[in-house]
Amino acid sequence: MSRLRFAARLAAIGVCLGYGSLEMLLLFPFYSPRRKLCAIQLWSQRVLASCGVRLSVHGILPPAERGQMLVSNHISWLDIMAINAAFPGRFVAKDDVAKWPVIGYLATQARTVYVTRNRRAASNGNQLNHVTQALAEGDSVALFPEGTSSVGEHILPFKGSFFQAALDAQVPLVPVLCRYPAADGGSVNPALAYYGDISLWDSIRAIISQPQSRVEVHFLPEVAPQGSRQELARQLHRILSEAQQGLAGEAA
Numbered sequence: 001m002s003r004l005r006f007a008a009r010l011a012a013i014g015v016c017l018g019y020g021s022l023e024m025l026l027l028f029p030f031y032s033p034r035r036k037l038c039a040i041q042l043w044s045q046r047v048l049a050s051c052g053v054r055l056s057v058h059g060i061l062p063p064a065e066r067g068q069m070l071v072s073n074h075i076s077w078l079d080i081m082a083i084n085a086a087f088p089g090r091f092v093a094k095d096d097v098a099k100w101p102v103i104g105y106l107a108t109q110a111r112t113v114y115v116t117r118n119r120r121a122a123s124n125g126n127q128l129n130h131v132t133q134a135l136a137e138g139d140s141v142a143l144f145p146e147g148t149s150s151v152g153e154h155i156l157p158f159k160g161s162f163f164q165a166a167l168d169a170q171v172p173l174v175p176v177l178c179r180y181p182a183a184d185g186g187s188v189n190p191a192l193a194y195y196g197d198i199s200l201w202d203s204i205r206a207i208i209s210q211p212q213s214r215v216e217v218h219f220l221p222e223v224a225p226q227g228s229r230q231e232l233a234r235q236l237h238r239i240l241s242e243a244q245q246g247l248a249g250e251a252a
Contacts, residue, residue, distance in 0.1 A: 004211070005052075008209040010052035016043065021106060028109040030119045037088040040110060044084035048215070051207050053078065053192070057086045059219035064173045067135040069166040069220070071236045073244070074144035075152040076194040079178045079201065082215045088111050089140030091129060092162065101129060102211040112142055115162075135169035142176070145233060149195040152188040153178060160233035166225045173232065175220040175239045180213070186248050189213060218243060 020043045028036055041175055048055050062068055070089060072079060080091060093113040098104045113134050130243035134141050166173050180192040194203040207213060220243055223235060 002211075006208055009050055009052055010204075013047065013204070014181075014206070016046050019043075020047075024106045024109045033111065036109070036111060040084050041088040043128050044081040044088070048078070051078070051204075051213070052210060053082075053207065053213045053215055055082055055085055055215055055217065057217050057219070060112075061087050061219055062140070062172075062222065064140070065138065066140075067138045067169055067171040068140050069135060069163075069171060069173045070140060070142040070176050071158075071173055071240070072142060072144055072178055073152070073155045073240055074146045074149045075178055075180060076149060076192050077150075077200070078180075078192060078194075078207070078215060079144070079165050080142075082217050083142055083176060086217045087140070087219070089142050090134060091142045092144075111139075113139075124211040128162065128168070131162060131165040132168045135165060135171045141165075143238070148192065151190050151193040151195060152178075152229055155237060155244060158233040158237045160229045163229035163236075164233040166232070167229060170225050172222040172224060173236060174222045175236055175243070175246075177216075177218040177220065177240050177243050179217065179218065179244065216247075218247070245246055 023039060023043070028039070031039065045055070067074045070083065070087070072083060077181050083089075090111050090113050092115055093112045095109060095116050097112065098114050113130050115128070115130060131141055143162050145160075145162060147159050148156065150156055163173070178191045181187070182189040192213055192215070192222040196202070220239060223232070223239070226234070227235075
């Protein structure tokens, strides 16, 4: 039965990826921004279901029609799917992604916000321009300020540079906690983490081999854009870390 389940889920993922790619290639150029977000949300929900991952959303979703920065911890490639399945928005990626064959086109059609990562751009603030503009135009932009992923037991320190965009655009910041609980509810499920030297295929195989997995997305009260970017980074890190520890303690 486990082999049959594995094959069925792998086939379902292939169908989702194929359909999503065709929709982005053929239909996204004609979609409105709002229609694109709806399509991304539905597609993300289908990918999670195909992987055997059940999504539960907690807290109050932020208003959709305003600029805001969603600040999340980072554990897996599933984080993007889970957040988009709950509240679709735009994600930040390095500008090299735009040049990748096929994937770059798909990311652009998904309205990815590209940033420059070279030192010269970082020193003069050019890497923030696109993020600030997207926020000022009323878009929701999601950010993983840890800069890398981890197994999810602790949240790594936040890089503060991108918090300047929220300050410049004067938009609220919404802490979003992604959590992949194990069966006991208190500990994390390491099979869903994508970090270190784990390959994408190994990650997919580990996820779909599980009988059933869960992802929780917690939307926490928003934070006003005030203080310095370093202060905001520390404040958001503290909020998410305390929420993570509190949930683990409640389930234990």
